[in-house]
């Protein structure tokens with residue numbers, strides 16, 4: 223009796239011990255094929271699908287999702303300040319939403335799982351403008367970024383970066399993998415929707431951090447994409463949490479993780495690709511034939527079946543398209559707005575409380591703007607335009623098709639439209655901080671610092687360059703001015719009200735001389751307006767101020783005089799603190815402004831050059847050039 227109870231007790235102790243061993247082992251080494259039953263803590267928009275797929279964000283705007291392994295990982299040996307080697311491998315996929323993809327996904331090692339106050343979009347749900355780059359963060363991340371943020375020094379809209387304490391990467395490269403057979407780099411589209419496998423390895427003795435990636439079907443390349451010597455002792459000195467974070471902005475993607483393996487000291491176990499969940503087809507693909515369902519499992523029988531199915535499906539689709547084409551041919555109006563989402567009048571009306579006066583944001587450019595809520599979190603701005611002629615309405619609807627395809631982070635993106643009677647409603651994303659003119663010319667808003675202003679100017683240049691789209695069909699803005707620039711909560715510039723029929727700007731001071739004669743807006747007249755606008759931003763005054771002494775009425779003339787006298791710097795907004803000004807940047811902006819606002823059309827640069835001047839990748843032409851044609 224006593225013996226048995228003793229042995230039972232021993233067995234229980236043994237079981238408890240082995241369980242605790244198992245769980246302590248789980249803390250330093252684990253492997254998840256899918257995340258059903260995984261020890262995972264989810265935050266924000268993260269969910270685990272019934273298939274085991276981890277979805278960090280869906281394609282709604284400004285989502286943040288994180289997911290962390292449930293136990294912290296001890297990143298240093300007891301009584302030692304040296305950090306420890308680790309190795310991890312995971313499979314992710316990024317499926318873009320309706321427009322361009324955004325923003326990205328990151329593997330994260332962080333002392334805490336609390337990211338309250340972190341921003342979506344470029345900040346990936348990990349940082350905000352105040353703690354970005356702060357060494358107290360002690361966060362190491364590897365980002366897979368699908369948006370180019372010029373002000374954060376991103377090289378392109380498809381890159382991988384090693385981030386230490388902030389989103390400005392210490393090491394980065396365009397996404398690619400090394401092909402051993404051909405001995406060359408093959409580039410890889412992060413947001414293709416196809417699964418991509420990643421290996422991140424850190425050897426604490428060599429102090430080397432390597433990041434390698436490849437399409438799922440490829441073996442691990444033997445040359446990493448990123449390899450950087452880093453002493454992580456100061457960063458990973460104790461227990462840290464490991465996991466993933468992703469965010470969307472106004473451009474969106476579904477960010478997915480399919481499987482994850484991790485180990486400290488020693489290699490992470492290889493992921494068994496046949497055990498991974500498959501990626502569901504995006505809910506409403508814009509072109510069904512170009513995005514076949516992605517199946518991770520390789521099975522030749524299945525493949526055959528899929529081919530047969532696809533072949534017959536293609537036949538059906540062709541027939542449907544033919545019928546649809548015929549129908550559309552008979553109803554030409556529908557065809558125009560192919561890409562744009564069509565809202566019902568009832569939906570817009572209920573979102574804006576029946577266009578209630580309390581929702582009126584303002585009247586601008588022959589339309590009234592209302593704030594609306596599609597859902598409690600999805601806020602929109604609706605522009606109501608009353609068309610006076612049938613011609614105006616047809617032109618506007620035709621424009622909607624092309625502008626609804628545009629997605630760029632410095633534009634106020636058009637989400638869709640609605641037409642009823644002679645009224646057209648344009649549905650835009652809502653930009654919280656209102657228009658730039660309020661910040662510049664009235665005293666009811668905080669004074670913008672120089673770094674805010676420089677960032678706004680660079681953002682505007684990028685947005686306008688995108689509209690002028692070298693290569694693709696260019697779109698003329700036609701109305702570049704301070705009241706058409708909105709600021710989002712990070713005080714980044716968003717150019718609004720573009721492309722509604724090419725009309726010339728009538729705003730005083732922004733009108734290029736040739737416009738007065740030809741009345742036709744062009745890229746050059748946009749560049750002129752941009753030049754005037756950026757000088758307004760630096761000087762904090764309007765292009766034309768009739769109450770000033772005669773020589774100061776026109777901003778452009780006043781700046782030209784300053785340039786001749788060599789006292790340009792004294793003419794910037796006196797509300798900015800002198801010690802925050804970076805003279806080199808201020809002069810760069812002022813001279814770029816003068817060059818753009820040159821009387822002579824030929825002397826003005828293209829927007830893509832302007833972007834390079836402001837980036838410092840191209841030098842401004844010789845000073846004398848500014849006087850060309852003056």
Ligand SMILES: *[C@@H]1O[C@H](CO)[C@@H](O)[C@H](O)[C@H]1NC(C)=O
Nearest residue numbers: 267279280281282283285597
């Ligand atoms: C994304 O998720 C949120 C919250 O779960 C939901 O309200 C929204 O409709 C989803 N968006 C899409 C595009 O599926």
Ligand SMILES: *[C@@H]1O[C@H](CO)[C@@H](O)[C@H](O)[C@H]1NC(C)=O
Nearest residue numbers: 296298299300301302303304
């Ligand atoms: C760690 O250091 C403490 C005091 O410095 C000492 O008591 C302890 O035994 C050490 N532990 C190990 C594992 O060396």
Ligand SMILES: *[C@@H]1O[C@H](CO)[C@@H](O)[C@H](O)[C@H]1NC(C)=O
Nearest residue numbers: 336337338339340350352353
């Ligand atoms: C930035 O993030 C930190 C840490 O998450 C938070 O404490 C701080 O309040 C945030 N700052 C702002 C301005 O939101």
Ligand SMILES: *[C@@H]1O[C@H](CO)[C@@H](O)[C@H](O)[C@H]1NC(C)=O
Nearest residue numbers: 395400405406407446447448
């Ligand atoms: C491949 O890319 C890496 C990292 O960008 C670079 O260092 C290397 O020189 C490239 N190799 C070839 C063969 O282009």
Ligand SMILES: *[C@@H]1O[C@H](CO)[C@@H](O)[C@H](O)[C@H]1NC(C)=O
Nearest residue numbers: 423424425430432445446449
């Ligand atoms: C990182 O890559 C370099 C270059 O291929 C290699 O020599 C080194 O051993 C790698 N280190 C780790 C930790 O994988």
Ligand SMILES: *[C@@H]1O[C@H](CO)[C@@H](O)[C@H](O)[C@H]1NC(C)=O
Nearest residue numbers: 303304429453454455456457
């Ligand atoms: C690495 O950093 C730690 C802490 O910052 C420091 O104590 C150590 O000396 C560094 N190691 C090397 C080789 O620089």
Ligand SMILES: *[C@@H]1O[C@H](CO)[C@@H](O)[C@H](O)[C@H]1NC(C)=O
Nearest residue numbers: 307425426427428487488489
């Ligand atoms: C780290 O590099 C050292 C020296 O190259 C090697 O001896 C050691 O095995 C490596 N450690 C790991 C965990 O790969």
